[in-house]
Amino acid sequence: MTTVREIQAKTLLSAAKTPDPWFGIKYTMNLYRGCQHRCIYCDSRSECYRIADFDGDALIKANAPDLLRAELRRKRVKGYVGTGSMNDPYMPLEREVGLTRRVLEILTEHAFPAHILTKSDLILRDAALLAELDRAAASSQSPGAVISFTITTADDDLARQLEPGAPSPSRRLAALEALAKLGLRTGVMLMPVLPYLEDNPEGVAEVVHRAAECGARHVVPGWGVTLRDRQREHFYRELDARFPGVRARYERSFGQRYHAAARNTPALEARFAELAARYGLLRAVAPYVAAVEQPGLLPS
Numbered sequence: 001m002t003t004v005r006e007i008q009a010k011t012l013l014s015a016a017k018t019p020d021p022w023f024g025i026k027y028t029m030n031l032y033r034g035c036q037h038r039c040i041y042c043d044s045r046s047e048c049y050r051i052a053d054f055d056g057d058a059l060i061k062a063n064a065p066d067l068l069r070a071e072l073r074r075k076r077v078k079g080y081v082g083t084g085s086m087n088d089p090y091m092p093l094e095r096e097v098g099l100t101r102r103v104l105e106i107l108t109e110h111a112f113p114a115h116i117l118t119k120s121d122l123i124l125r126d127a128a129l130l131a132e133l134d135r136a137a138a139s140s141q142s143p144g145a146v147i148s149f150t151i152t153t154a155d156d157d158l159a160r161q162l163e164p165g166a167p168s169p170s171r172r173l174a175a176l177e178a179l180a181k182l183g184l185r186t187g188v189m190l191m192p193v194l195p196y197l198e199d200n201p202e203g204v205a206e207v208v209h210r211a212a213e214c215g216a217r218h219v220v221p222g223w224g225v226t227l228r229d230r231q232r233e234h235f236y237r238e239l240d241a242r243f244p245g246v247r248a249r250y251e252r253s254f255g256q257r258y259h260a261a262a263r264n265t266p267a268l269e270a271r272f273a274e275l276a277a278r279y280g281l282l283r284a285v286a287p288y289v290a291a292v293e294q295p296g297l298l299p300s
Contacts, residue, residue: 118147
């Protein structure tokens with residue numbers, strides 16, 4: 001059972017010197033702490049993030065809208081504000097709280113672009129708002145809104161074991177298609193690709209094919225999964241419960257290594273590259289390029 005409570009954050013946006021090479025994100029924003037999707041592999045359980053009970057606590061940054069308004073006024077360079085890296089901005093809690101929606105409204109007011117990463121079709125609630133943001137923040141070279149759905153497998157049954165609190169891949173793909181039909185830039189984060197569970201060319205091909213079929217413009221792959229401290233311990237417990245015998249394979253293959261690489265990565269990469277070329281898919285989201293970048297860019 002999730003315990004929900006509000007907290008007051010000191011800051012909201014974390015800026016990078018240069019945009020992320022995979023996601024094109026310049027500013028990172030997390031509106032919640034903890035997540036209700038309970039993905040068994042999630043790196044955010046790691047000790048370094050200091051979230052005592054990642055699955056049991058959901059902390060709402062209640063002052064996020066006020067912080068965002070204040071911090072946007074000080075930004076002189078526009079770039080994608082990314083959310084969804086540490087938790088899902090459209091976890092079930094968002095349906096009642098509406099914090100992500102309020103933040104999107106503020107980004108729209110300031111014509112500031114966003115890249116949203118999610119595993120939820122709840123994002124369709126905000127489809128009209130995302131289209132408005134896209135129109136407000138788009139430049140001649142960059143869309144104002146980018147939406148990426150994390151899809152690690154197209155198999156709904158397998159996904160139910162790996163991501164027990166998240167909507168199925170089928171629902172995510174349907175949401176991607178609906179947003180793409182509105183003219184929004186959509187894509188898929190094909191990561192992590194879990195060794196011994198998802199690292200086969202047929203599975204990768206199915207994700208890429210279905211993403212392209214639904215209108216994705218990009219698919220960004222990550223061949224493997226991170227493993228460290230509390231994250232590894234939790235993941236291994238879940239493997240024992242859900243996939244008997246797989247944990248032993250991980251321990252033999254990866255020991256205490258930080259990164260567990262997908263098997264046959266060259267073959268996966270070759271198959272992915274072939275399909276990406278066939279469907280005209282990008283494998284990264286380009287950084288936002290503003291029409292003008294100068295002091296006083298945003299309204300006070």
